[in-house]
Amino acid sequence: MSKKAAMIEAILAVVGTSSLISSPEEMAPFVMDWRGRRQGRAHCVVFPKNTEEVSAIMRIAARYSEPVFPVGGNTGLCFGAVPQAQDTVHPGIMLSLRRMNTIREIDRIANLVTVDAGVVLGDLHNAVAAEGRSLPMHLGSEGSAQIGGLISTNAGGTNVIRYGPMRDLVAGLELVLADGTILRNLEGLKKNNTGYMLDQLFIGAEGTLGIITAAVLKLHPRIATSAHAWIGLNSPSDATSLLALFRDRAPNLLEACELVSRSQYELVLRHIERVRLPFAELPAWSLMVELGSADAATDLDAIMEDVLQKGYETGLILDAVIASSQAQAEEIWHFRHSVSEANKKEGIGIVHDVCVRVSRVPDFIQAADEVSAARFPSAKSMVVCHLGDGNVHYTLMFQRQDVPADDEVFALEVEKAIHDVAVRLDGTISAEHGIGRKLTSELERLADPARIQVMRQIKSLLDPDNRLNPGVLLNPCMSDHKGA
Amino acid sequence: MSKKAAMIEAILAVVGTSSLISSPEEMAPFVMDWRGRRQGRAHCVVFPKNTEEVSAIMRIAARYSEPVFPVGGNTGLCFGAVPQAQDTVHPGIMLSLRRMNTIREIDRIANLVTVDAGVVLGDLHNAVAAEGRSLPMHLGSEGSAQIGGLISTNAGGTNVIRYGPMRDLVAGLELVLADGTILRNLEGLKKNNTGYMLDQLFIGAEGTLGIITAAVLKLHPRIATSAHAWIGLNSPSDATSLLALFRDRAPNLLEACELVSRSQYELVLRHIERVRLPFAELPAWSLMVELGSADAATDLDAIMEDVLQKGYETGLILDAVIASSQAQAEEIWHFRHSVSEANKKEGIGIVHDVCVRVSRVPDFIQAADEVSAARFPSAKSMVVCHLGDGNVHYTLMFQRQDVPADDEVFALEVEKAIHDVAVRLDGTISAEHGIGRKLTSELERLADPARIQVMRQIKSLLDPDNRLNPGVLLNPCMSDHKGA
The missing domain is CATH 3.30.70.2190 (Alpha-Beta Plaits)
Structure with missing residues (x-):
């Protein structure tokens, strides 16, 4: 029996035959970015039904040195859910949380909801609305985006101005670490000063430090x-x-x-x-x-x-x-x-997701327009901005004939020019979309090296073999080395 | 020249003679807990004027293997600011942030204020009120508590029900690590999805991972x-x-x-x-x-x-x-x-700072009363509870004649009994006061070992020689060993 077959057998013994797929046809929608732009591969896609199964799968993955690629609703914009292992011998295991979709408890007095990671955001909206509460996180993909992915990417949307991003809605997490250890913080405590706030490390970590299996989220009153x-x-x-x-x-x-x-x-x-x-x-x-x-x-x-x-x-x-x-x-x-629909019909739009301090949004738009006019005169600049957050989606729209054949290289050239403007104004190159596999080189280029080094150290600490979503967030060629 | 003298000379070369004291008389108010219950010692107390000086002091401390004890307003309740090194040869350096007390900028459009760590909370209240804004953090010690300490201890108070604890008011930190590295995140961005949210690790870390030198805080509208x-x-x-x-x-x-x-x-x-x-x-x-x-x-x-x-x-x-x-x-x-004043006059009150889910507060109070009546029948139980947070300050009031001579041992016995009740109800033993040096053994006894292990690993990563506020938060005899 091949190593792959032995591993799959071990996983099947944990989850049962109806919770694993491994044929290329069945796996096709999972290993591909939802917009069809990036193709990955994996030994199998597993659908655990509970946290203990996730833990067991992580232990098996460790034993077989296989990377693990968690996936929620596959609605990201930065290819963070595409399984693309560097090591072709170990393409890895995709871990879909979709069957962990129970809304465990709605507590109206504490204003909290406890959910599995695979709950779809739209379903959760409906459930809490029925209890007279709201979870104020709204974005285009809410019909398929799952809570675990939303937390892992620290999702944003149009209501951040009032309620903050996903980070601000989390009151506790249940996590499975690379070695299968389960960390539970689902008590729903409003205050807990007993040491380092580990949960916050995993919010926005894009699946590179551990698997989020459940969460306690803060509810808000419904708008009347x-x-x-x-x-x-x-x-x-x-x-x-x-x-x-x-x-x-x-x-x-x-x-x-x-x-x-x-x-x-x-x-x-x-x-x-x-x-x-x-x-x-x-x-x-x-x-x-x-x-x-x-x-x-x-x-x-x-x-x-x-x-x-x-x-x-x-x-x-x-x-x-x-x-x-x-x-x-x-x-x-x-x-x-x-x-979004209009832009798709118009041409090739290169979208940026920068954030500057709210008071600097006018400066950013002016400076970006100047750079664009000088460097990319054929493009039309367009702005959609979550103004209260300083989050500017600055799009340069090109007609198809103006874009070179190798459009990924060209896009990076455009992105670099706009990111430079944001960084010059003390801004960031990713406000709400994350880094994924799309912006790792830009993060490496522009982030404070001291900050990146601490990030790498934390990654090495929690995932010493670089098996959790490798290649996402941190540049793979660098994050493979251990320690600092 | 002794090693101590050489080190002090090196620090003096950085900060100047008016920014360091080393005589026992001058140091007395710094090395003692403000309630006079715990006595520490140190080579010297240094008053850096800016972040670069803090960084230089950290490098000198590293060179001389001396621990560093940061102190703000010295208003804590858990002895977290008392310098008590295990290693008597290296009693360490106290680092007072009080001279770093500039309010750098109030941004009314972005609703942010940038402050040095040594700014006193009450002064900040006045400054932002003059701009029509509020920083909704109110507690008894606001006339002397400093921003750095409030962040390091993730302070609470009576307004947490609406605005959250200090953690929720922080929009960015400037930090100095054990080796002198400066990490700056003072851009005041409302959204930034470029990797691990390192700042959050340092909030509530009680000075054990790095020194907070400045912060961007979120402002709220004033109550009309x-x-x-x-x-x-x-x-x-x-x-x-x-x-x-x-x-x-x-x-x-x-x-x-x-x-x-x-x-x-x-x-x-x-x-x-x-x-x-x-x-x-x-x-x-x-x-x-x-x-x-x-x-x-x-x-x-x-x-x-x-x-x-x-x-x-x-x-x-x-x-x-x-x-x-x-x-x-x-x-x-x-x-x-x-x-507080009434309790001081009455007798010996043993106060607890537990937190349970809001909906479980009644269960906690009942169970704690049952335990108290059985185990400590001479005590009177009293409750002050931030109900919206589930934070119960449960006090057992003893008359002086009923408390044994070794009152620290007795207090721990009482605390254990009440903490056990909180933990049985999925609560925590510290809601807003922190662990400090007071509750390290209780944390060790009651916290999830998996969580403590990750905390120890992070401590070892960021402070491999255990020189940052050693003995606070994590039990010293355990946290001295490196790695996991």
Whole structure:
């Protein structure tokens, strides 16, 4: 019996025959990035049903020196879930958490929910809504993204301005380490000062330090009333000034605050049917604002009008529309949410996910535009920005004929130019998408070497054989060596 | 020249003569716990003026194999700032951050403040208030506690229910590692998904992994209106039920929610002058509630009345008083804040700082009372509980004649009994006070060995010679050995 066959037999003895696949046909959707851009391979895909099975699989993987590639909903944008082992003799085991999908407990007094890692975000939304609570994490892929992946990538989205990223919603984790050790912190304690906060290391670690098998998440009250506005502005700096007015007048009510450039919305008008522009023409910049309150008595329209009034008076606002119905609110947000589809139809968009301090967003956009105009004059620059977070999705849109044949090399050239601008403004090259396999060389190039060294040391400590999602986050050729 | 003299000369060359003291008289207030319960010793106390000086001192300490004991305001309750080296040949260097006390920047758009570690919390409150913002961290020692210490101990207090502990207020740290390496993350980014969140390891690490020299902290809006009530109840479980009503009706408005037992308030009435009881007699349990809103238009009294009405209707409330003036509000909270002073006058109180899930607070109090009645019948049990956090300060009050001569041994016996109850209910033995030197043996006894092992490994990684606050957090006899 080959080593591979022996290993699979050992795993089957743990999980049973219905919980493992190994034929290329069955594995195809798992070993491929969801957008079909990256192809990986693996000995098998395993579907453990509980934490003890995960632990047993990790011990078997260790015994056979096989890497382990955890996968949730496979909705990432940086190829972090594609199994691409450096060592071709050990292509590894894919670990799908999808069968661990129980919502274990909703505690309305403590405002906590305990879930398995494989629970789909949309399902969790529904379950907590039924208990009068909300888990304020909203993103395009919520119909398939799983909690474990969302935590491993520290997911963001449009509500971070108010509730923070996934990191801020985690009250505890259950983890399986490379050697099969289980670390449980599912007590749901609001305070615990008994040493190092290990959980936080694993949030955003992209599966390179351990497997997240369950979590306790913080619940928030449901929004009982909301107000929505589309505000036309002259410039990003007017937008940050207006944001400051919102922070003064409605400090705890900002559910979303999205800044979008005219160039971006022109593509939505061009490519998407059934979008309605509430202005005579597109403003240079659009600020899409949602206010929300858990107290139905809060008069959000009045607050919105107060701020807009002040914005008009101080010359910050060109024009604005407050949604007068739920249907109108949905129209406004439909425009915003049509961006991805419009861009796909337009051409080849090279998207960046940078973050700078909120107050520096205008500087970043101006500097990035200058660099783009000089280096890539054929590209059109477009901005979609989670303004309250300083998170700018800066896209350079190329027509297909302008992009060289080797588009990965070209994309990296573009990314380097824009990342340099972000770093010059003390920003980061990944705000919410992560590093994955896409940005490891950029992280290596731009991050503080002292920080990278500590990261490598921690990786070596918790995964001395570099078997947990190898090649993700840290450059493989470097992270193979042990210790510092 | 002795090694000590040579080392002091090397440090003096870095910081200058006015920034180091080494005479026993001058060092006395630094090497002693502020309550005078623990005495330490050190070669010298150094007062660096900037991060580069801290880095240079760390390199000198490494060269001379001396431990380093960081100290902020010396206001801790667990002896975490007392320099007590195991190795008497190397008593070490105390590092006081008090001269690094600049508030570097207040950014109103990004809602962030950048501060040196030695800034006193009360001074920071005043500075951000002048900019219309708040740093919602309030505790008795805020007149002397420093930011670095508050972060190193992940401080709590009465506002955690709404804003979280110090961990949740940190947006970035500047750190100096044991070898003098400086790690800077002061960019104030709301999102940064470029690898392991190292800062979080140092929050609550009690100075055992590195020295915090500066921080970016998240600001909140100032409270524009508030409402205060003292509610009399029959039981802790009625209190958690009422808390659920508050969470439903005023979910984002709870600034404080403190549960206090009659036995505790009897001592306040007995020992503190000028406290006024707004009831004919003390209720069995008191819930002290503050609602706050940054929007002056929020009618908090109406919301408070709504909840109390519902509480009366469902039989949860015996009696309640809503403060009708600021003066009355202050009277209510003066009662609450007189607890420590009353206890000091009464006798020997052995205080616990446990945390259980909010919904289990009633079970904990009942079980702890049962254990106490059986094991320590001469003691009176008293409860002050940050109910929204599940954090119970459970005190057993002994008369002096009932406490054996060796009171440290006796205290540990009492603590063990109460800690066992907390752990049985999936709770923790330290919610907000930390471990320090006080609870290392209890942590060793009760924590998950797998978790402790990873903590030891991380300690060995970042401080291989065990020179950073040795003896704090991890048991010295064990943490001296390197690796796992």
